[in-house]
Every structure is written in structure tokens, then in C-alpha cells.
Amino acid sequence: MLTLVCEDRVGIVAAVSRFLADRGGFITDSQQYADRESGRFFMRVAFEATDSRMDGGTEWLRTEFTPTGDRFAMDWRLTDIGERPRILIAVSKGSHCLADLLHRWQTGTLAVDIMGVVSNHPDMRRITEWHGIPYHELPPNGDKAAQEAALLDIFDRTRSDYLVLARYMQVLSEELAGKLIGRCINIHHSFLPGFKGARPYHRAHERGVKLIGATAHFVTADLDEGPIIEQAVERIDHRATAEDMVRIGRDIETQVLARAVRWIADRRVLLNGCKTVIFR
Structure with missing residues (x-):
């Protein structure tokens, strides 16, 4: 599960989708919202692995996603969907x-x-x-x-x-x-x-x-x-x-x-x- 908040701009959804697709991620649910008043963008994406490219696990995915998060100055969280608060x-x-x-x-x-x-x-x-x-x-x-x-x-x-x-x-x-x-x-x-x-x-x-x-x-x-x-x-x-x-x-x-x-x-x-x- 990936959740993120950042300044709204063109290309965020495409960057997230491409990141997951390149690593064999299949999106099962995706929701996003652009707040025109605050200029902030919000997104929640649930996904699962389609092949061995995600065998590195959650920590590996976090490391891999960091450059994308930095590029858009995101406040993001990537967690295993089975991890209970x-x-x-x-x-x-x-x-x-x-x-x-x-x-x-x-x-x-x-x-x-x-x-x-x-x-x-x-x-x-x-x-x-x-x-x-x-x-x-x-x-x-x-x-x-x-x-x-x-x-x-x-x-x-x-x-x-x-x-x-x-x-x-x-x-x-x-x-x-x-x-x-x-x-x-x-x-x-x-x-x-x-x-x-x-x-x-x-x-x-x-x-x-x-x-x-x-x-x-x-x-x-x-x-x-x-x-x-x-x-x-x-x-x-x-x-x-x-x-x-x-x-x-x-x-x-x-x-x-x-x-x-x-x-x-x-x-x-x-x-x-x-x-x-x-x-x-």
C-alpha cells in the first residue's frame, strides 16, 4: 500500500504507475484527489506483485521509491498491506x-x-x-x-x-x-x-x-x-x-x-x- 501527499503538479500519477509497472506491480485499487484550494495532491494505491521482481520485499521497495518521492517532494508511506496498526x-x-x-x-x-x-x-x-x-x-x-x-x-x-x-x-x-x-x-x-x-x-x-x-x-x-x-x-x-x-x-x-x-x-x-x- 502506497499513500502520498505532495504539491499538486503534472506527472505524479504517471510516475507512480510507471514505478510499479516497471517492478511487476499490479494495481488493485487507486484513488487520488487534487485539492485546488491548498494546491496539494493526495493518493492511495493498493498493489500486488505479478512476478519475482518484487521479491526484495517492502524495504527494497521503499529504497527503490525514494528517488521518486524526492523528485516530487512527497510525504509518502509504503507498507505491507498485512501490517496492522x-x-x-x-x-x-x-x-x-x-x-x-x-x-x-x-x-x-x-x-x-x-x-x-x-x-x-x-x-x-x-x-x-x-x-x-x-x-x-x-x-x-x-x-x-x-x-x-x-x-x-x-x-x-x-x-x-x-x-x-x-x-x-x-x-x-x-x-x-x-x-x-x-x-x-x-x-x-x-x-x-x-x-x-x-x-x-x-x-x-x-x-x-x-x-x-x-x-x-x-x-x-x-x-x-x-x-x-x-x-x-x-x-x-x-x-x-x-x-x-x-x-x-x-x-x-x-x-x-x-x-x-x-x-x-x-x-x-x-x-x-x-x-x-x-x-x-
């Missing part, structure tokens, strides 16, 4: 997103390796360890810097590629968010910025909200304002109670987060400034 999940007391990710992982429908679960509470230990996943409890003790240092240490020791905040009810510091740019994914309801803080569904119910949604996005230093990966909504009416809204919202959150993680695992998400390009 390693994710660390952070959660607080809410189980719905965590349980959904663990189930999809265990049934083989989510192509990631879950390296562990980090939490500031003990509540999710049982379900995590039942799945055979290490559980790391980092209780809040008033020392936020120490807690985040421990989380980052686990992230580094497990060689995780992404930190997934599956309803982790802690605001990451600007420092930690900066260290995980493009590698940390969050999920939350889509009432923001209208209903911040505690009990947002109840306050939305008081205002007669007719749409419930969820947003998955990359985490940045700007709280809940990072590049959006996926969103979904569901319409409700006057008969929905606050409890109905909470239930519907949780269902949407699990689906949106799972899609975001799956697209990340499939190398379908490319950053485009404060936005994303999603190759579906």
Missing part, C-alpha cells in the same frame, strides 16, 4: 465504545493490534482482561503531568501507532496533544460547541434538539477542534426522552469511532491541514 485505547467509565472496539477486534472485523487499554478508573478492567488485553490503571491523583507521562510511556513501550480515546473523559494537555499530532483519535457527541460539559444530552433535550450525532477527529491542542475523520447523525422527535437520546447517542458514537479506526487501519485517512482526505 498498533493502537492503545484510553477509556474512563463508559463502556460502549471500548466494548464495541474489543468485539470487532476479537471477531476479526477490525484489522488492528490492540496493545492495551489505559484508564483513570478501574471499571473497565474486567472486560478488557477478559479479552486478553493488558489493562493499565492510571488513577487521577492531582498530578496531571505525571499521569500523562505514564500514559505516553505505555504508548512508547508498546510501540503503538495510535492512541484512541474511547470516551476518555480527560482533556489532554497541549504538550501531550502536540506529541501525538496525527496519531490520537477522539470521539464525542456532535452537540459541540452548543452543549459543553456534563449531561449534554439532558441539556439538548431541554432545548428540543432534533438531531443527535457523533464526531471522530484527530486530537490537537485546540479542544475538540481537530481534523474531522467521520460524523453521523440520527433524527429524533418530541417523543424522545433524555434517556432515549443518551442511548441513541451511544450507538452512533460506537459506529462512528469504529469506522474512523477501520479507515485508519486501511490507510484511507490523509491529513490536509485542518481537514482530512478520506479515500473510501
